[in-house]
Amino acid sequence: MNLYKIYKENFHFSLNFYSIFLLVTFIPDILGLPPSIVNYGLWVIKSATAIWLVILYKKKWFLLNWGEQLFIFVSFVYLVNIFIDVFWQKYPVDMGTPIDLIGFCLSILIALAFRYDKAFVSKKSYFFFLISLSIGLFIAFFLAKESPLPLIGRFDANSTVNTINYGQMGCSLALISIYGFLNYPFKYSRLLFPVLFLLGIISIMKAGSRSPVVVLLLVTIFYFFAKSGLLKGFFLVGCSVIVLFFSIDFLIELSEALGSEIVTRLLSAIETGETSGRDLIYENAIGHFLDSPVFGNYYLIPSGIAKGYYPHNFFIEAFMTTGILGGIPFTIMIAIIVFKSYNLLSKRHPSGWIVLLFLQILIFGMFSSSLYSSQDFWALSFFILSINFSESRTIRSKQVTI
Template sequence: MKINTKQVLIFFLILTYLSGQFDLSRLGIFNIELEVRYVFLFATILIMLIICKSDDKFKPINKLTNFFFITSLLYLLLLILSFFNSNDSTVASDKIEHVMFLVVLIGLTYLSIRLFNNMDELITTVMKIFLVVSLFYMLPVLISVLGGDSRGSIGVGGPNVVTRILFFGLIAAIYLYMYYKKTFYFLIGVLLFISIILVGSRGGMISAFICLGILMLANIKKENFMKINYKLLIPIFMSLPIVYFLWDYLAEVYTSRFLGLVIDDLHYAGRDTIMENSIATIGENPVWGHGLNAYAVEIGGNYPHNIIIEVLLELGVIGLFVFLPLIIMSIVLLRFLKISVICILPFYILLVSMFSGELFDFRYFFLWGLITLPLLREPPLKNNLQEDNNIYLKSLLRMNQQNQR
């Protein structure tokens, strides 16, 4: 497979998103405090300059994508300006770097997607990269559980971070199976689905189940939905030994983390106190908010683990008014799941951000929004493969139903 410069650009761009706040000193090898995202960001900018120098022009893009891009930047600009509304400029300044980094990252993403002649090449490249990355997350999860751990982990990332990448990989596996019709992608998708449960992140599991359910419902009215696709029987039967081998581990984590802490006896893990304090603080200045990094300034702690609460704390109703179109667009994309399964991803990020994380963890929302919105003009698939998609998703959800029994 020939790799062109644009694909290399996308590779480093995605690595910039994935690197988060990972510091080289955490490896114990380098005696230097340097977050790797800056290395990948520099590489991304350098490659883009090389591409632009070769007279590659930016392609036109639909108005909805432009609106999403401008609205995202407007919201981030308001956040930067809200620094002057903070009661503690020292604490507020801790977040400025993250916001400015997001401005640059979103700008690079917007320019990168406009370098591609068609969305088919871009989406396929992105999905392959995320699938490969998800394998590096999936394998340690499986090994840790098989080694006796009570839930899956990778050692260097929290469960919420790991679950997000695994779900991206799952959607990538579904997409690539639809695209290439190779059993390998189906089996990898099954393993990724199992790994999501094994990690045991309640918010991640709930969001994944909801999104897979939406993908099912989006296609349930098709006339050929109930027809048997015999081509899928082979990968389905091939996946059964995998499910059987991991069943006991799967059932144990699912029962303890999901049924035990969500269904039988809801465990808030302090989120109820965080929510109560946040709402009280929002009420003190509901219109303009309390400025940048308001949760740390006014309440103490890192962040409220809910993106809507974070918006209201920092920018009040004014900020929510600017942020609301982004939410609406992620919901509107659900109407276009028949175009591509990846249209579920902005909504998925919105869902998981209701349970955990902060604005910088929310960065994937901007990535998937900018990648999926252009699809409303140009479908990425060569032909309609939704029948395979329906049956594949149905088999994954059936595994979940068996766990509940």
């Protein structure tokens, strides 16, 4: 087995998504080094390995399927808009830098290195990601730092991974633990996967961010319906609700023991409709889109509420940045990916665990995150679009039937 195959089957996914990143970001805190040393070093490694995979990829690059062609068009339109905003347009002071453009280009480079390969979805890839992410979150449980004011009752995993990303990493572990429990049975799986699921829940609670809770619920519901059909899906969702109901007291006590304010924040959102100002940000960003609806306005909010920040919603950001010229193709691309994701999960395609992570990123993008900096979104979008059903295989053995 050559180095190329070993890398793809074991490390490529984890290098680019969460787990290895979480592990290495503890190094600066432990050694007292600037976090930028590790961050930039990791980006160099990711970019170099992406170039390596793109060069060695077996398929001819001009043989793109229609989904991949749509991805190239959408990302090109977005790239052109960021380039114009950074270099040609008179943008507001202290907003937008060439670093944003470079970061986006690197995200697309990494995305191209995620053209579907069965090595990426192998059991080796899955378990390396599961184990490395679990180790990272276990370390974070003990080394997590209280988030700076005005955030109260929330924790950052370390000086690099903030409370929101910490919670999303816990959500990822919970999701792939559910997937593993249902698809990868072995001698101790009935013990291991629930324990790792609990570690994911504890990480979400300790982080104190609300969005991972919403994401976990919505992705799990989507998965149950896709995997089991309408009737069984309703049954599984109903059973999950009952279990959740009888676990509320335990979860509240657990969150209090962790010093987390997540329960208080969730109750506030439910009872008062508190949104952390997201509704005002959305309204302002939509207004900027309407100022230039055809070609878009700017990739960051140029004025008003949340000036200099992203809109905290992928769709609003796409239309605000690229107008209907890029916003409509972007919406079509997402619709295709979601439909394809449902089919992949229902057909028990081995990529299912990666599909769940994409759905997590997509739903998370409705509340936070930005398109121009979301390497995860672009890479997994291209990955799913590049899957050819005629070449896929389904899991027929070692499968837990619901």
